[in-house]
Amino acid sequence: MKRIHLLAGFFTIQTLLVSAQTTQSLVENTVTYKGVQAKIEFFASDEMAGRDTPSDEQRIAAKYLATRMKEWGVSKAPGMEAYLQEVKFKNITPPEEGSLIAKDSSYILGQDILLLDGAASNLEAKVVFLDYGNEEDFEKANLKNKIVVVRLGAKGEPNVRKAFGVGREKRARAEEKGALALIELYSSTQISWKIIKRYLGGSSMSLDTGEGDESGIPHLWLDDSGGGGAEFFKSLKKAKLSIDGATIDRFTAPNVIGFVEGENPELKDEIVIYSAHYDHIGIGKPDAKGDSIYNGTRDNCIGTITVLEAAHNIVNHPLDRSALFIFFTGEEKGLLGSKWYVDHPVMPLKDVVMCFNSDNAGYNDTTVTTIVGLNRTTASQAFITAGNTYGLETIPDQMPEQNLFDRSDQVSFAKKGIPGVMFTMGITAFDDEILKYYHQAGDSPESVDFDYLYRFTKTYVHACRLVGNMPETPFWTEGDKYYEVGEGLYKKSQ
């Protein structure tokens, strides 16, 4: 008996060793040093002009990813007619000219007043002051053809971020009651008017969700940091508002998506997403050398190529689970490509068991790989094993203060309940070595260590294989902030 036991143990260890070796040889079957280097040198080349959203060069980059996947036999996602998923964006530039004239005070647009939303207007109308403008305040008021003035946000709630949402509700109420404009008195001490002015004064890009309200009544914030606004507007009879409308550009840019079906009948209905954002920030201010092309080699050509190499590897050697490869656009504009994706998924989100995202700010330690969220899911061993295979130690995020988890695309999935991690190069601090390249023109292919990147890429592909084949379905570790929303997502499906 003892002997048999020993033998059984021996076989288990043998099997594990063989399977580790097999995974490594399968990885090295398709991932080559020259292949990684050539792809990076092309994808981050000056000709790609920094892959800004939107740009012709980004479209060429998308086409390149789709073409390689097609060439290797990676399928389009079921039900998709193309590898590209067009994401709808809008870019809003605030108007330059406008003013509000009340008694002998005049408020100038861009200085004393800011337009949050709404069409061009030129009107003179009676003014009604509605305190905080809560539901009750609005209910009893006659607002037909009037300018409504209210205090910012909700009573007892100093959070400016929340005031944006509350303000939109007020505007809807005002519009419903036939008002011509809504003005909120900005007196917050949480964020100064100066900062708000800078934030709202420039153009901003967002998803075009079809909830366009640029054509509605103007919604303005008025600088009341000196106080006294409420008293003034309470006693005011009339005001004159003339304002140009915002300029809105609408456009699309693509997410790129490919699919490889799993081979295990028990597990192939589970999908693992392997993702990376392929956009960067385009052309900008020249650096000391006169270079104005922000190549985005680290951020995030390298992440893109790790996922592309995973697609190449997995289509040649499919996994137990199905694999969905997604290259996101618009990450640098506020994770917009992944936000769009989770609201327009090409396969049901409840079938996705993990988002294994690959994104980078830079690296300052070539002996390690970093997994942001390493201990937050039950898949951590897969990442550690993969790193060990290529002589890289796997470390968790060293800079919790940077909130890296919330700054890349996996968070869009986490918010829906899907376990996510971010695979990233060895980074131990946001130090000078990182800042030298992070969002700088010098982040070019000549500046990277290809020996390290080769091992790093193999580690990613190896980990992809382990996650796609792990017998247990990965999930959040207990107590994680997304544990419950995860339970909700997957329970709904049963």
Ligand SMILES: [Zn+2]
């Ligand atoms: Zn970036």
